[in-house]
Amino acid sequence: MAEKLKRPLLLVGCGKMGGAMLEGWLASGIAAAGAYVVEPFGADAFANRRDVTVVSSVEELPADLSPQVIILAVKPQAMSAVVGAYAKFATPDCLFVSVAAGTTISFFEAELGPQAAIVRAMPNTPAAVGQGITVICPNAKATAQQVADADILLQAVGETARIEDEALMDAVTGVSGSGPAYVFFMIECMAKAGVDAGLPEDLAARLALQTVAGAGHLARQSDDTPDQLRRNVTSPNGTTQAALDVLMADDGLQPLMTKAVAAAANRGRELAG
Ligand SMILES: NC(=O)C1=CN([C@@H]2O[C@H](COP(=O)(O)OP(=O)(O)OC[C@H]3O[C@@H](n4cnc5c(N)ncnc54)[C@H](OP(=O)(O)O)[C@@H]3O)[C@@H](O)[C@H]2O)C=CC1
């Protein structure tokens, strides 16, 4: 780990996404200056962890706390009730990173003040094991150093990409933010299909999980494209071809996936209010 934050990070909301990122940050050592967590009913998984202080409200934070980065990871629907209490931290040397789906940079500028440095980010839960991908989009007040800080922080839990057009964030959410759920569902579907084809449940579950994990690993390691890797499995007129004739039919997986991603992106736009 080359770079570490010089001042503490403050995580607001330590649920599934905030907790996944914090797990990754602690493992990477990036929060060497300490991490503070605000979580109303406590964050048991982090209560006794070194360098982590968990409090249940903003009022319980040390009066002299000067976080380098504040990560806002509460539900989009809760954000307007929560974020105002953090406006006191909105000085030029404090960066706000929001991971909330749909919630726009202009919303945060209105809540935190026009001087606030903000990065809107869309991570995903594989961050917990350092395998996430996060797309970031900064506002005009975020300095190059602060954007670099956000990048360092999020690279500690996986890959990052940057976009300038905030409107693309909803499509990003539809592909990678929500995407792990589609893959987990595919594991479930493959296992169920195996049981339907006569396999014992535990073997079907194991085959489905390792096949998805192994294929993902191969796709990443290989110089071949996913398309070529698919062809490598597909013997002419063999078993895979029979299955792909179903999955690649006009009403197969592609139109379904396009519809699913569009539904997620549309929901993101709705959450913007
Ligand atoms: N889950 C995911 O895969 C991803 C989620 N996101 C985004 O991350 C954000 C969090 O989602 P997710 O982790 O799934 O949701 P969770 O409900 O698991 O986490 C939100 C947490 O915030 C807590 N909270 C509520 N009010 C406050 C408050 N006033 N101060 C501090 N914490 C508070 C909640 O506590 P309590 O439950 O007690 O109310 C909860 O633990 C959302 O905005 C979502 O869009 C982005 C990418 C992926």
Ligand SMILES: O=C(O)[C@@H]1CCC=N1
């Ligand atoms: O389902 C949601 O709204 C959040 C955003 C992306 C993943 N989970």
